Amino acid sequence: MKTEVNENALIASLAASLPRSPLQLNNLQESDAEFITLPGSITLALTTDTIAEEIASGLYADPWLAGWMAVMANFSDLAAVGADPLGILLAETIPPLFPVEARMKLQQGIREACVACASYVLGGDTNAGDALQITGTAVGCITDGRPLTRISIHPGDLLFTTGRLGIGNAFAAAGLMGDRSSFPDYHPCARLRQGRRLRSLAAACMDTSDGALATLDQLARLNGVGFTLVPDWENLLDPACRELGPALGIPPWVFLAGPHGEFELFFTLPAETSRDRLDELSSQIEGCVFVGRATEGAGIHLPGVGRFSPDDLAIIRNLDTPRRGEVSRYLQNLLEIGHRAEIGH
Amino acid sequence: MKTEVNENALIASLAASLPRSPLQLNNLQESDAEFITLPGSITLALTTDTIAEEIASGLYADPWLAGWMAVMANFSDLAAVGADPLGILLAETIPPLFPVEARMKLQQGIREACVACASYVLGGDTNAGDALQITGTAVGCITDGRPLTRISIHPGDLLFTTGRLGIGNAFAAAGLMGDRSSFPDYHPCARLRQGRRLRSLAAACMDTSDGALATLDQLARLNGVGFTLVPDWENLLDPACRELGPALGIPPWVFLAGPHGEFELFFTLPAETSRDRLDELSSQIEGCVFVGRATEGAGIHLPGVGRFSPDDLAIIRNLDTPRRGEVSRYLQNLLEIGHRAEIGH
Numbered sequence: 248m249k250t251e252v253n254e255n256a257l258i259a260s261l262a263a264s265l266p267r268s269p270l271q272l273n274n275l276q277e278s279d280a281e282f283i284t285l286p287g288s289i290t291l292a293l294t295t296d297t298i299a300e301e302i303a304s305g306l307y308a309d310p311w312l313a314g315w316m317a318v319m320a321n322f323s324d325l326a327a328v329g330a331d332p333l334g335i336l337l338a339e340t341i342p343p344l345f346p347v348e349a350r351m352k353l354q355q356g357i358r359e360a361c362v363a364c365a366s367y368v369l370g371g372d373t374n375a376g377d378a379l380q381i382t383g384t385a386v387g388c389i390t391d392g393r394p395l396t397r398i399s400i401h402p403g404d405l406l407f408t409t410g411r412l413g414i415g416n417a418f419a420a421a422g423l424m425g426d427r428s429s430f431p432d433y434h435p436c437a438r439l440r441q442g443r444r445l446r447s448l449a450a451a452c453m454d455t456s457d458g459a460l461a462t463l464d465q466l467a468r469l470n471g472v473g474f475t476l477v478p479d480w481e482n483l484l485d486p487a488c489r490e491l492g493p494a495l496g497i498p499p500w501v502f503l504a505g506p507h508g509e510f511e512l513f514f515t516l517p518a519e520t521s522r523d524r525l526d527e528l529s530s531q532i533e534g535c536v537f538v539g540r541a542t543e544g545a546g547i548h549l550p551g552v553g554r555f556s557p558d559d560l561a562i563i564r565n566l567d568t569p570r571r572g573e574v575s576r577y578l579q580n581l582l583e584i585g586h587r588a589e590i591g592h
Numbered sequence: 593m594k595t596e597v598n599e600n601a602l603i604a605s606l607a608a609s610l611p612r613s614p615l616q617l618n619n620l621q622e623s624d625a626e627f628i629t630l631p632g633s634i635t636l637a638l639t640t641d642t643i644a645e646e647i648a649s650g651l652y653a654d655p656w657l658a659g660w661m662a663v664m665a666n667f668s669d670l671a672a673v674g675a676d677p678l679g680i681l682l683a684e685t686i687p688p689l690f691p692v693e694a695r696m697k698l699q700q701g702i703r704e705a706c707v708a709c710a711s712y713v714l715g716g717d718t719n720a721g722d723a724l725q726i727t728g729t730a731v732g733c734i735t736d737g738r739p740l741t742r743i744s745i746h747p748g749d750l751l752f753t754t755g756r757l758g759i760g761n762a763f764a765a766a767g768l769m770g771d772r773s774s775f776p777d778y779h780p781c782a783r784l785r786q787g788r789r790l791r792s793l794a795a796a797c798m799d800t801s802d803g804a805l806a807t808l809d810q811l812a813r814l815n816g817v818g819f820t821l822v823p824d825w826e827n828l829l830d831p832a833c834r835e836l837g838p839a840l841g842i843p844p845w846v847f848l849a850g851p852h853g854e855f856e857l858f859f860t861l862p863a864e865t866s867r868d869r870l871d872e873l874s875s876q877i878e879g880c881v882f883v884g885r886a887t888e889g890a891g892i893h894l895p896g897v898g899r900f901s902p903d904d905l906a907i908i909r910n911l912d913t914p915r916r917g918e919v920s921r922y923l924q925n926l927l928e929i930g931h932r933a934e935i936g937h
Contacts, residue, residue: 257718264703268679268712281715283678286735287632295681295729299719333628334613336640338683338727358609367613370626373602374644378722382683384640384729390631 250561252464277469278396279327279454280387290394292330292387296320299380304570306422306507310349313381314356315434320456321385322364322437323510327454329395329446330387332439334369335361337383340376353381363436395445395452395514400470402543403518404450405525408511409441410534412459413502414485415509420502423574424495429487435509441532442512448528449514457564459503462513463547464560475548476539483536485509500552501581506568515541553588595906597809622814623741624672624799625732635739637675637732641665644725649915651767651852655694658726659701660779665801666730667709667782668855672799674740674791675732677784679714680706682728685721698726708781740790740797740859745815747888748863749795750870753856754786755879757804758847759830760854765847768919769840774832780854786877787857793873794859802909804848807858808892809905820893821884828881830854845897846926851913860886898933 255276262275272282272290280294298307298317307313318335325332337357341350361367369386418433438454445452451470455462463474481489481499488502516528518540529535548554555563563584569577600621607620617627617635625639643652643662652658663680670677682702686695706712714731763778783799790797796815800807808819826834826844833847861873863885874880893899900908908929914922 254718261699261716261718262713264699265706265713266703268714270678271712271714281681283714283731285630285632285634285733287630287634289630289632289634291636291678291731293681293714293729293731295683295715295717295727297683297685297717297719297727299685299721303721333615333636336626336638336729338640338642338729340642340644340725354606354609358611361610367616368607368610369613369616369628369638370640371606372640372642372727373599373606374642374725376644376648376723376725380685380719380721380725382640382642382717382727382729384638384681384683384727386628386636386638386731388630 250558252561253565273396277398278394279324280330282394290389292325292328292389292394293384294321294324295382295384296324297380297382299378300568302379304423304568306419310353311356312433313379314353315360317381317383318357318360318364319435319437319510321383322366322439323454323456325385325387326437326439326442326510327395327452327512329442330389331443332364332366333386333388334367335383335385336369337371337381338374339371340374340378340380342377342379343375345379364439392446395442395449397451397453397466397469399450400466400472400515400541401518402472402541404541405516405518405520406474406538406540407514407516407535408483408538409438409532410511411485412455412483412509412511413488415507416458416502416505417485417487417491419505419507420495420497420574421491423569423571429491437510438512444531445512445514448531450517452512452514455508455511455513458506458508460547460555460560461506461564462508464557464564466513467545467547468557473542473545473547474539475542476550477537478550480539480549483538497578498585500549500585501578504563504581513538552585555588559584559588595903597906598910618741622743623739624669625675627739635734637670637673637734637739638729639666639669640727640729641669642725642727644723645913647724649768649913651764655698656701657778658724659698660705662726662728663702663705663709664780664782664855666728667711667784668799668801670730670732671782671784671787671855672740672797672857674787675734676788677709677711678731678733679712680728680730681714682716682726683719684716685719685723685725687722687724688720690724709784737791740787740794742796742798742811742814744795745811745817745860745886746863747817747886749860749886750863750865751819751858751860751883751885752880753828753858753883754783754877755856756830757800757828757854757856758833760852761803761847761850762830762832762836764850764852765840765842765919766836768914768916774836782855783857789876790857790859793876795862797857797859800853800856800858803851803853805892805900805905806851806909807853809902809909811858812890812892813902818887818890818892819884820887821895822882823895825884825894828883842923843930845894845930846923849908849926858883897930900933904929904933
């Protein structure tokens with residue numbers, strides 16, 4: 248029996264009973280943001296993302312980081328569709344006894360993330376509640392053409408990333424396994440500049456915020472393809488992973504498989520893209536690295552580890568996000584799936 | 593010493609450190625939604641509102657109502673600025689053991705509120721958390737002119753409402769004091785149709801979602817005026833208040849003073865508006881009733897009760913929103929302030 252991805256099934260069931268706006272351009276799950284057409288060929292890009300579980304798990308114990316990530320997670324979705332951010336609205340739930348200094352740090356994280364993205368807080372809402380949580384809703388626009396989506400990947404197409412992968416999971420592993428000091432300045436940035444350029448260059452795009460493997464699996468499912476990564480895919484990992492992995496007993500591929508991603512963009516180009524075009528691209532898209540190719544066969548092939556079937560990938564994506572103290576069980580589960588991939592199917 | 597309204601002070605302090613977008617039309621607190629100018633003389637209206645405290649207090653024990661209110665509270669802000677809703681994004685935090693039937697009721701409330709407003713859910717995010725809460729972010733647009741704001745009220749101006757007031761507080765009183773059965777079908781509607789028409793007719797507008805008195809106080813502060821209500825202001829109350837008040841020992845004015853409002857719109861017209869224009873208005877704006885006049889002197893005068901000074905009103909607005917079991921203390925506080933107003937100042 249096919250294993251469903253719980254999150255996809257949940258989104259589909261929530262949306263099933265809701266009529267869709269005739270002005271909405273995208274279908275369900277086909278893009279990192281929602282698109283609404285306005286008069287004058289303006290496309291509005293909208294996205295909402297809550298930072299709650301990462302705070303509850305202790306991962307974002309620093310309120311500065313919680314504020315930063317609440318802004319960046321949303322702007323990263325705008326980056327993935329190639330939209331210019333108009334700004335963000337923030338709904339903050341603050342516990343009654345939240346210290347004033349912590350609140351100031353939270354606001355500072357929000358402000359610095361907006362400055363880094365050359366964007367603005369447009370408005371918000373504040374509420375009292377038992378646990379700190381922040382919901383951002385980012386608004387972007389596209390005035391000169393179509394937005395980027397996750398759709399239009401064919402076997403043979405070329406897969407790239409805007410930067411090194413795995414730092415999000417490395418930060419989570421270090422934080423939840425007790426050595427956060429190795430990440431004194433973790434503050435990933437939304438790739439807005441790259442996304443804006445990719446809009447006229449790339450065929451499809453998606454950010455890695457749910458982890459690299461989950462992102463590739465989602466792209467694979469939506470397009471009926473698989474992916475095979477380059478033989479030296481370990482070089483795609485952020486150096487932090489290569490330092491942390493041996494120290495914590497975490498094999499390299501786990502930094503791609505964990506659920507705490509970063510804000511790089513995966514994007515694809517048609518198989519027939521010329522050498523000249525590729526050279527042009529690598530000069531235009533900062534940090535861009537070749538990752539692999541789309542394949543006719545389903546699943547994701549990591550040379551040296553094995554082929555993860557769609558079922559393996561669904562099981563990985565359905566694992567509960569680990570909290571402090573639960574990481575070893577989570578790792579154990581991942582490693583078992585990796586072992587199955589290794590012995591091949 | 594002047595008493596500040598805590599919420600206004602909080603918003604001002606949060607915004608103080610944040611640079612403002614050059615595309616944002618409105619100043620802080622001057623409108624129920626945020627305005628962004630787009631090319632082609634389109635104005636985007638944006639607003640975000642979280643339903644959390646009303647769920648935690650037990651007031652929205654019915655998940656259908658929580659869903660309905662999460663949508664309506666946001667669309668009501670669009671109504672108050674005269675925008676056409678393009679849709680809403682919803683971020684839902686759901687406890688792990690939330691029953692499936694409750695979840696379905698929540699979705700049904702969301703769906704029915706969207707249908708009632710002829711609008712749509714555009715997208716969303718779901719998270720796990722200890723307490724149910726829902727953040728909505730509504731997006732509207734105005735393609736033919738300026739949005740309505742809370743600004744431009746002068747002494748002598750005429751004050752109206754789009755409907756009877758106090759039902760929100762009556763529902764809260766009944767629910768928290770134990771007799772919710774008298775409200776089997778509480779589901780207030782955003783006044784989108786009225787707001788759209790008022791955009792070309794009214795000088796200023798604000799919804800009553802924080803309670804009628806708080807709304808008038810906010811309009812008064814922003815415009816440097818006061819208000820005096822019509823002598824028979826009790827007739828402005830929803831019949832439910834007049835039934836419930838004597839049964840629960842709640843004087844009529846308390847239904848205006850409590851913090852749980854409804855989605856009516858207060859709006860003003862210039863003092864010199866002609867009789868003909870007023871007749872035209874009352875035929876165009878469904879349910880519209882004359883409430884009183886703006887005054888040069890600050891505060892709000894309720895004939896038969898007294899004059900509430902800005903300090904009284906700040907103290908009322910700063911009272912903690914009552915939870916079940918705390919209502920009598922809240923009422924006691926309100927009644928003391930009312931007594932002060934009665935003996936005059």
